[in-house]
Amino acid sequence: MDKRPSDPRSEFVESRTIDEIAPGDTATLRRSVAQQDIDLLAVLSGEAMPVSLGVTSLPGSAPGPLAASLIALLLATELPGPGTVSLSQSLTFHGMVAAGDVLELALTVTACDRATRELELACDLKTETGREVASGSLRVRAPETKIRRHRLELPDIRMSRHERFRALIAEAASTTPPVVAVAHPCSAAAIAAAVEAADFGIVTPVLVGPRAKVERAAREAGVAIGRFRLVDAPHSDAAAAEAVALVRRGEASLLMKGSLHTDELLRAVLARDGGLRTERRLSHVYLMDVPSYPRPLLITDAAVNIEPDLAMKRDIIQNAVDLAQAMGIDTPKVAILSAVETVNPKLRSTLDAAALCKMADRGQITGALVDGPLAFDNAVNPEAAREKGIRSPVAGIADILVVPDLEAGNILAKQLTFLAGADAAGVVLGARVPIILTSRADAERTRLASCAVAAKLARLATAPENRGKGAA
Helix, strand or coil, rough: CCCEEECCCCCCECCHHHHHHCCCEEEEEEEECCHHHHHHHHHHHCCCCCCCCCCCCCCCCCHHHHHHHHHHHHHHCCCCCCEEEEEEEEEEEEEECCCCCEEEEEEEEEECCCCCCEEEEEEEEEEECCCCCEEEEEEECCCCCCCCCEECCCCCCCCCCCCHHHHHHHHHHHCCCEEEEEEEHHHHCHHHHHHHHCCCCCCCCCCCCCHHHHHHHHHCCCCCCCCEEEEEECCCCHHHHHHHHHHHHHCCCEEEEEECCCHHHHHHHCCCCCCCCCCCEEEEEEEECCCCCCEEEEECCCCCCCCCHHHHHHHHHHHHHHHHHHHHCCCEEEECCCCCCCCCCCHHHHHHHHHHHHHHCCCCCCCCEEEECCCCHHHHHHEEEEEEEECCCCCCCEEEEEEEECHHHHHHHHHHHHCCEEEEEEEEEEECCCECCCCCCCCHHHHHHHHHHHHHHHHCCCCCCCCCCCCC
């Protein structure tokens, strides 16, 4: 009996003609099922499939999409191979397939008609533990002549279920929403962001700005704002100052940027008299859900500090560490990024990284494992770190990426968002309360997640054991 296991590493695939096939010939295929496989099949079929792929078809009905794809792959590459024409299938499904299962498919020739080039094949699909998934028979026509071609270079498709942000939004919506002072929500995008967060039960907004402009923006956005408190302020500077004052008076526990410039809002926050300063430097943190990365990833600072010095970077790191801990990462791994992973006196970012690591050793940065300098690849990829011979508890598995300056951080975050399909929730830390910054380019899910992160921080700050400690 001819056994030809599928070899995905071979460069070529080659068909067998009817004269090269006999009853008893078998081809096999072994595949591990990933959640992404199920997601992709759901997208292609237009169906909302559950986490596990139920296969409960009756005998003789169409096969489940996962079984069908594996059978088609084995027919097209092994038995008979390229040029095969499928004529009919009759399959019975016996159970469920879930992400993490390892499947073994075997196709065995049971009959061979050389005149018509038609083959009958028995199909047996089971898990590696022997549990039956599907069985039945196939009828195909073998190619008339031998076909040999290069194995196709398939694209690396990555999908995101946005599960981390969905869970974050759901958690925020299940609690009492904190009050957020929204400074100058005078564009359709700005007011829609505040209203949608309220509709999800994440925050309760107080709208601060010129009444006529706020109401016009609401009409343009098609949202009703009669249920919200509206504090009239003549212009954007006054709106920022009044929003900050609401926080100082205890009438709001969050601050949110509307359609004013970030500098205007932060100027009011940093005012020596009446602002929201703390001993900590303000910094921005992106909490990112990157489909190809197995854990949440924090990037800082990509929006506030343009060229931070060593003291600023210390606060930038501590702010991010505090956020990571609030999100459930007990001892976050902090990678201080540069272009290289060795200290070079000509490259300031490497000197800063070395100094920051020593500051962490001496307790000037707490609650995290800190290492650097690290290049991006060996900060997030274990194999890249091993290739460079880097031995570190951070390399390859970083939770927090600290960039050299705002330009690098902004470019990195937007690359991950627009090229890698990442979600990015942003929040400014270091003031008395978290500050929500959203962009017109943000997806709804991203805006909601930014509000949810800030709401969670606000709840933690007002917990009895933390009351009076100030914001992260």
